[in-house]
Amino acid sequence: MRRRISIFGATGSIGQSTLDLVRRRPDDFHVVALTGARNIAQLIQDAKAVRAEVAVTSDPSRLAELRDGLAGTGIAAAAGDAALIEAAARPADWVMSAIVGVAGLAPGLEALRHGTTLALANKESLVTAGPLLMQTAREHGATILPVDSEHSAVFQALIGEDIRAVERIIITASGGAFRDRPLSDLDHVSVAEASQHPNWNMGQRITIDSATMFNKAMELIETKEFFEVGPDRIETIVHPESLIHALVGFNDGALMAHVGPPDMRHAIGFALNWPERRTLPVERLDLAKIGQLNFRAPDPARYPALGLASRVMHEGGLTGAVFNAAKEQALDLFIAGQCRFTDMARMVDRTVDVMLTRHRLQNATITLDNVRDVDAEARARTCEDRANTKG
Numbered sequence: 001m002r003r004r005i006s007i008f009g010a011t012g013s014i015g016q017s018t019l020d021l022v023r024r025r026p027d028d029f030h031v032v033a034l035t036g037a038r039n040i041a042q043l044i045q046d047a048k049a050v051r052a053e054v055a056v057t058s059d060p061s062r063l064a065e066l067r068d069g070l071a072g073t074g075i076a077a078a079a080g081d082a083a084l085i086e087a088a089a090r091p092a093d094w095v096m097s098a099i100v101g102v103a104g105l106a107p108g109l110e111a112l113r114h115g116t117t118l119a120l121a122n123k124e125s126l127v128t129a130g131p132l133l134m135q136t137a138r139e140h141g142a143t144i145l146p147v148d149s150e151h152s153a154v155f156q157a158l159i160g161e162d163i164r165a166v167e168r169i170i171i172t173a174s175g176g177a178f179r180d181r182p183l184s185d186l187d188h189v190s191v192a193e194a195s196q197h198p199n200w201n202m203g204q205r206i207t208i209d210s211a212t213m214f215n216k217a218m219e220l221i222e223t224k225e226f227f228e229v230g231p232d233r234i235e236t237i238v239h240p241e242s243l244i245h246a247l248v249g250f251n252d253g254a255l256m257a258h259v260g261p262p263d264m265r266h267a268i269g270f271a272l273n274w275p276e277r278r279t280l281p282v283e284r285l286d287l288a289k290i291g292q293l294n295f296r297a298p299d300p301a302r303y304p305a306l307g308l309a310s311r312v313m314h315e316g317g318l319t320g321a322v323f324n325a326a327k328e329q330a331l332d333l334f335i336a337g338q339c340r341f342t343d344m345a346r347m348v349d350r351t352v353d354v355m356l357t358r359h360r361l362q363n364a365t366i367t368l369d370n371v372r373d374v375d376a377e378a379r380a381r382t383c384e385d386r387a388n389t390k391g
């Protein structure tokens, strides 16, 4: 019996790695839905290659192009937010959530409502609405498998363990594009420089978030929400080689580390094959050749996003949704050349500050509508902040 799978964000970095694994085992999978946004040529090519039931673009202005490309294939074409939700509601055994940004939240929730296994790469879902996501999975008997490399690593280190015996979870950070640059340079670094990750090949947004460590900030919050452990038991450490992805510290002093090459096909393949392990096409590490691994404490002056993560975790409620929206907006401004690299953390900090004083974010119920409301306000507030401080 072939497993029915769907891939949201199929045209992106995670989506393409997922398809690479799926195409290697054509007899094992039936592809229900593939989704993308603007890369219609890729979406058409992949939908045909795996004979998907439906291909969806989130961008309604690209529907005609998608339809034309799929004409005569029997593959349905659809567009827009409602079409993404409809695709998520189609019966599937396994769904990859790899849309970038908070746009990935609603399709993931819809898939969970249908009791599927959700392979979760989209970290914004847990950051903006962790309790809602976890509760939805519980209510519908669905399973969430973490795909973010650090969380997949923690998940694997916890197999057969009792979470009550966990003293701490340490997620590693590469330090990003500017880890060795003088702090005084950071005001003037370019978008192109920030888009070069030292170890991983990923989409542009997460790559820049690695350079600011907003990515790690999100991952600390993700850890709290997914593993349901207190913020004071979650740490990060700079590990420039990105070979250890995470460590779990137990109450008997043992530290269990997950070690592997920086290739997302491991974490994706682990989720695809779970609860089994199967052979995956990733490099086998030669430790003698690697020789040594390095670690250092993150410098809070270089990475102010980490302090913000701690605040978000302690405040809770809708603070994560505000934080994420401000971060997405600040990133848009940086990519558009409208703010400096170092402005991003300052803007997010101010937006979180203002919105915490204006709203009772900590005690708010987390619903999709509430997330959307605070998301819109946080984006507007971040743009306004930029306009007011523009020198």
Ligand SMILES: NC(=O)C1=CN([C@@H]2O[C@H](COP(=O)(O)OP(=O)(O)OC[C@H]3O[C@@H](n4cnc5c(N)ncnc54)[C@H](OP(=O)(O)O)[C@@H]3O)[C@@H](O)[C@H]2O)C=CC1
Binding pocket: 008, 009, 010, 011, 012, 013, 014, 015, 035, 036, 037, 038, 039, 040, 058, 097, 098, 099, 100, 101, 103, 121, 122, 123, 124, 147, 148, 149, 200, 201, 202, 203, 204, 205, 206, 264
């Ligand atoms: N890349 C990685 O190694 C890792 C990624 N992640 C997380 O996984 C997610 C995906 O990352 P990554 O693959 O790098 O991102 P990419 O930018 O490479 O891909 C994003 C995908 O989302 C689609 N998309 C963009 N905007 C929208 C929208 N508004 N609505 C619907 N679809 C949209 C894109 O379509 P199109 O390209 O057609 O425009 C593309 O398919 C992110 O949340 C990221 O943080 C987590 C760990 C590692």
Ligand SMILES: CC(=O)[C@@H](O)[C@H](O)COP(=O)(O)O
Binding pocket: 148, 149, 150, 172, 173, 174, 175, 176, 200, 206, 209, 210, 211, 215, 216, 264
């Ligand atoms: C592959 C992955 O999971 C990324 O989130 C990765 O962790 C980014 O690297 P850093 O954020 O550590 O630079």
Ligand SMILES: [Mn+2]
Binding pocket: 148, 149, 150, 219
């Ligand atoms: Mn990660």
